[in-house]
Amino acid sequence: MRKDILKWLMMLGSFLGIIGLIFIFFSNNLGASLAEGWLAKYDYAPSVYDxxxxxxxxxxxxxxxxxxxxGLSTVVFA
Known part of the structure; x- marks a missing residue:
């Protein structure tokens, strides 16, 4: 039982860490995509877009x- 919980905790920590790294590395692309969608919807000035x-x-x-x-702390301390 303990091994199953530890395995699940390690998988969850790894998943959170990977998602976090994806958010960090692609934050500029994701932020620009959301801003472009927002600009198309509301049509504000370029300074507001920036x-x-x-x-x-x-x-x-x-x-x-x-x-x-x-995720890192979960994997390290589990």
């Missing part, structure tokens, strides 16, 4: 860092 790209990129960077940290 701030939206930066905001979305930072959101993905922070989320990816948190997920990677949780």
């Amino acid at each position: 701030s939206k790209v930066k905001t979305n990129t930072n959101i993905f960077l922070v989320t990816g860092s948190i997920l990677f940290g949780i």
Whole structure:
């Protein structure tokens, strides 16, 4: 029973770490894609678009860092 829980915990930690790394490495592309969709929907000025790209990129960077940290600590301490 204990081995099953440990195996599941290691898989969950690895999955979270991989998702976190994907968010970190592709944060610029993901942020720009969300901002382009937002711009097409609301049609604002380019300066607002630039701030939206930066905001979305930072959101993905922070989320990816948190997920990677949780995944890494889960794998290390499990």
